[in-house]
Amino acid sequence: MRRWVGNLAAPKAPARTPSETGATPPASPPPASAPPASADGQTAEDRPFEVPSTPEAAPPDPNKPFTPDASVSPSEMPSAELPPVSPAFRRHPFRAFLAFITQSRAIFLATLTVWFLLLYFGMGALLTSNVDDNPAFRPAEEDLPPGGSVAVAMTSAVLNREVNEHSWTPDDPWFFPSAMLNNMPAYQRGIRMAVFRFTAALTTRQPTDADLLEAHDALATPPDRWWIGTDWPWVRASSASRYDDAVDYIRAYNARVANGSAPSVRDAATLALMLDHLASALSEGEDALVRHVSGDEAVEGRRLGNDEIFYAVRGEAYASMLILAGLREDFAPLIRQRQLSARWAAVARSLEATVGINPLVVTVGDPGSMLVKNHLMEQGFAVQRAREQLLSLAKDLRAAPATTQQQGAAQTRAQTNAQARSGSR
Incomplete structure (x- = not known):
């Protein structure tokens, strides 16, 4: 019915014979088999709205050799490489x-x-990287036994922190990540120098103490020696292991000071000697700053960078500040007796100001420049001020106190008067 209505709606054009068109009549197609009927008896022609299904292609025969199509050029054949990347x-x-x-x-x-x-x-x-400049650092219980010296405990505690807690970096070889660092190794070298100078002062006062001698010898090891070297012996103790031994020796000495088996001399001469050694460590840093600014500073034929010199001096000032705080607790009665508390606090502030100079980038500009600061000259002025204050304190400690001089003069006058009275009789 639908086909009949469709034929009426679409009028057909009159058919033209082959003689009218002048074309050769096509050969008659071979007879085709009738289309299969569906389950309801209708053929594909009776179902015009259905899409005929496409027959599935037969799977390729694996035993049949591949024959390329001669009509396709080699440039048009698909490549076995990855597909080309699109411009998008x-x-x-x-x-x-x-x-x-x-x-x-x-x-x-x-x-x-x-x-x-x-x-x-x-x-x-x-x-x-860890530049630890904590001003409130305090030694642990194993460094400061009851009755021990606080200054000695500061030396072992700060050295142990840098060697075992933060890892000693100046002796790391080139294939360690810390070999890329400059600031932290220089800072640790400065701390080691201040501890070495203070240990030398202790050894000078007690030259026969075995623990102090061993600690001084261990701290004399260069800070950049790894356990494998190019000179003989090829295998040796590294700087970190030697400094770890120094920590143990200093702790052993302080333990003997606490139990009274090691003498603990806390007079003015001993304090003056320790201040001199701290000033000597700062003096070496000051001289290095002067030589570097003038262009003459070099270590093993290599000119150090601005940040290396800066952080080495900063490490010396930081360790000296901690040791100075420990000496104030150890010699508190003597400092009060000599009325040196105010001057001692001024030295401590100078060292804190030296450590407090902490720029993001160390620059060495021309003196008086308004654009680029010279951090090395600024640091050098602070170090010089702290060193001069330490030397002044040491000089005053070696001098006899005013009260003692007055007492001696009064005793001399009394003896003279007594002798005069006895002679007159």
Whole structure:
């Protein structure tokens, strides 16, 4: 019925004979088999709104050899390589980067190696770097037994913190992440120098003490010696291990001071000697600053950087500040007797100001420059002021106190008067 209505709605054009068109009549097509009928008895022609199904292609025969089509040129044949990257893909930066590193296996492996080195050295150095300048640092119980010296405990505590807690970095070889650092190794070298000078002062006062001699000998080890070297012996104790031994020797000495088996001399001459050695450590840093600014400073034929000199002096000032705080507790009666509390506090403030100079980038500008500061000259002035104050304190401690002089003069006058009265009789 639908077909009949459709034929009426669409009028057909009159058929033209082959003689009218001048075309050769086509050969009659071979007879086709009747289309299969569905379950309801209708054929495909009776179902005009149904889409005929496409027969599935037969699977390729694996035993049949592949024969290329001669009508397709080799340039048009599909390639066995990866499909080409579209321009839209390359326009995206991240996608373009992925496309570049995946071009070949060599480029991919080289990219992985570069990323590994960046993470290993960059992140490793960032996590290792620690310039600890805590002014409220206090020694632990194992460093300061009851009755021991606070200044001696400061030396072992700050050295133990840098060697065992923060890791000693000046002796790390080139393949360690800390080899990329400059500030922290220089800072630790400065701390070691101040501790070494203070231990030398203790050894001078007690030259026969075995623990102090061993500690002084261990601290004399260069700070950048690894346990494998190029000179003989090739295998030796590293700087970190030697300084760890020095910590043990200083702790043993302080324990003997606490139980009374080691003498603890706390007179004015001993305090003056210790202040002289602290000033000597600061004097070495000041001389290094002067030589570096003038262009003459070099260590083992290599000119140090501005930040290396700066942080080495800063480490010396920080360790000296801690030791000075310990000496104030050890010699508190003597300082009060000599009325040196105000001057002692002035030295402490000068050292704190030296440690407090902490720029983000160490610059060495021309003197008087308004754009670029000279942090080395600023630090050198603060160090010079602290050193002069220490030397002045040591000089006053060696001098006889005014009260003692007055008492001696009064005794002399009394003896003279007594002798005069006895002679007159």
